[in-house]
Amino acid sequence: MTQDGGTATAANRTTKVSLLTLTAMVVGSMVGAGVFSLPRRFAQETGVAGALIAWSIAGAGMLTLAFVFQRLAIRKPQLDAGIYAYAKAGFGEYTGFFAAAGYWASACVGNVTYWVLIMSTLGQWIPGLGAGDTVPAIAASTVGLWLFFLLVRRGIKEATSINRIVTVAKIIPIIVFVLLALFVFDPHAFASNWGGGSYGSLFDQVSATMLVTVFVFLGVEGASVYSRHAKRREDVGRATILGFVSVLAVFASITIVSYGILPAEEIAELRQPSMAGVLDAAVGSWGTVLVSIGLIVAVLGAYLTWTLMAAEVLFVAARDRDMPRFLARQTDRDVPVNALALSTLLSQVMLVSTYFSEDAFDFALDMTAVMTLIPFLLAAAYALKLRTTRETYDGERPATLRVDLVISSLATVYTAFLVVAAGVQLVLLSFIFYAPATILFVLTRREQGRRVFGPVELILFLGAAVLAVVAVAGIAAGWISL
Numbered sequence: 415m416t417q418d419g420g421t422a423t424a425a426n427r428t429t430k431v432s433l434l435t436l437t438a439m440v441v442g443s444m445v446g447a448g449v450f451s452l453p454r455r456f457a458q459e460t461g462v463a464g465a466l467i468a469w470s471i472a473g474a475g476m477l478t479l480a481f482v483f484q485r486l487a488i489r490k491p492q493l494d495a496g497i498y499a500y501a502k503a504g505f506g507e508y509t510g511f512f513a514a515a516g517y518w519a520s521a522c523v524g525n526v527t528y529w530v531l532i533m534s535t536l537g538q539w540i541p542g543l544g545a546g547d548t549v550p551a552i553a554a555s556t557v558g559l560w561l562f563f564l565l566v567r568r569g570i571k572e573a574t575s576i577n578r579i580v581t582v583a584k585i586i587p588i589i590v591f592v593l594l595a596l597f598v599f600d601p602h603a604f605a606s607n608w609g610g611g612s613y614g615s616l617f618d619q620v621s622a623t624m625l626v627t628v629f630v631f632l633g634v635e636g637a638s639v640y641s642r643h644a645k646r647r648e649d650v651g652r653a654t655i656l657g658f659v660s661v662l663a664v665f666a667s668i669t670i671v672s673y674g675i676l677p678a679e680e681i682a683e684l685r686q687p688s689m690a691g692v693l694d695a696a697v698g699s700w701g702t703v704l705v706s707i708g709l710i711v712a713v714l715g716a717y718l719t720w721t722l723m724a725a726e727v728l729f730v731a732a733r734d735r736d737m738p739r740f741l742a743r744q745t746d747r748d749v750p751v752n753a754l755a756l757s758t759l760l761s762q763v764m765l766v767s768t769y770f771s772e773d774a775f776d777f778a779l780d781m782t783a784v785m786t787l788i789p790f791l792l793a794a795a796y797a798l799k800l801r802t803t804r805e806t807y808d809g810e811r812p813a814t815l816r817v818d819l820v821i822s823s824l825a826t827v828y829t830a831f832l833v834v835a836a837g838v839q840l841v842l843l844s845f846i847f848y849a850p851a852t853i854l855f856v857l858t859r860r861e862q863g864r865r866v867f868g869p870v871e872l873i874l875f876l877g878a879a880v881l882a883v884v885a886v887a888g889i890a891a892g893w894i895s896l
Contacts, residue, residue, distance in 0.1 A: 436649055464616055465669050482822060511736055513793075534546035535710065728753035
């Protein structure tokens with residue numbers, strides 16, 4: 415057999431992974447670049463009170479979304495790569511394509527934030543790297559980008575094993591940060607940061623932080639995306655909940671204890687990774703070194719996980735004949751090589767684009783979050799649709815019906831609120847990707863000799879195209895900034 419085997423044979427040799435490995439993928443994908451940027455991102459928008467409310471809302475909202483993925487994994491076990499498959503099953507092929515394309519793009523853009531943050535961290539000692547958006551930084555990131563492509567191409571089993579080890583290694587510096595920050599915690603500084611009156615109303619403060627919480631919780635669906643590799647289907651839901659609960663306490667702790675070290679105004683001015691600056695103020699320069707090492711390990715581990723998930727979404731969509739068939743090719747080591755290459759190429763394009771943005775890290779972070787919102791909303795809406803129509807609920811107890819109705823309704827409302835909180839500009843920018851990405855949908859339909867668009871699909875495409883044109887015009891006119 416050739417190195418790039420066909421999909422029929424590939425299905426019989428899919429690598430299976432354990433509950434521990436699936437959980438590590440969830441934790442590994444969530445604990446990445448975002449966690450090290452939390453102090454500054456929150457301090458720019460709110461004080462302690464707003465942060466506590468924001469984490470409470472985000473924790474409850476994302477928990478309902480985690481429960482949605484858990485229930486869908488059990489009720490629809492035949493659907494692989496959940497984010498894409500749920501949207502398609504619930505709302506049609508073109509909507510499913512949107513979810514797959516958007517989720518894939520968010521993973522690729524998210525990978526760019528990792529390289530920007532690594533270079534910004536090293537920029538503390540190598541001035542030429544700047545904030546991660548200089549020419550030398552982009553060149554160095556490009557080398558890393560393609561080295562990881564070669565690593566993942568070696569095999570899924572090897573990559574997931576590395577990720578499990580890295581997940582454990584990167585949690586240690588984060589826990590050390592929280593413990594050290596608590597040791598030097600200043601109650602007076604904490605009290606002075608409580609209200610955040612200079613940031614505007616409490617509602618505005620909380621709304622402004624919502625997109626940050628979306629970014630750091632990206633990955634809660636990781637086990638669902640990688641579901642075809644689970645040894646037992648019920649492990650998908652268990653890994654989702656275990657991973658979510660594990661990181662929520664860590665994320666909230668990092669944010670809150672930072673307010674007890676420095677005034678919020680000073681935290682807001684720290685360079686990224688701001689967690690290093692907070693620890694430097696608490697214990698001295700060795701704290702910066704500790705966080706920097708932890709960051710590089712964490713980011714590289716998260717990058718590995720997201721590279722796997724980005725390729726997985728394209729591969730499964732192509733295998734189900736919803737993406738061009740060239741993306742369904744696998745190597746004899748269970749690697750969707752063409753999907754992996756296209757994912758790396760999109761990350762490369764986005765990496766180069768950071769050179770033209772005012773704040774490369776924040777821009778990439780916000781775009782990563784907003785590109786995921788539509789797929790998340792569609793998954794939650796599908797869970798609500800199943801419960802409303804009672805599909806898969808025959809013979810269920812009334813208590814189960816009530817609980818699932820509450821969970822799916824809250825998850826749908828929460829993700830819809832996030833779309834509104836993201837703001838018009840970011841949502842419009844996302845359609846600059848969605849509209850051109852439809853080329854892949856067109857290629858797929860033509861391969862199958864089918865009509866490209868049905869009536870509803872054509873309306874959806876035209877709507878996306880109009881929004882993309884508006885976004886481009888907004889950039890040209892200056893009222894949308896990168």
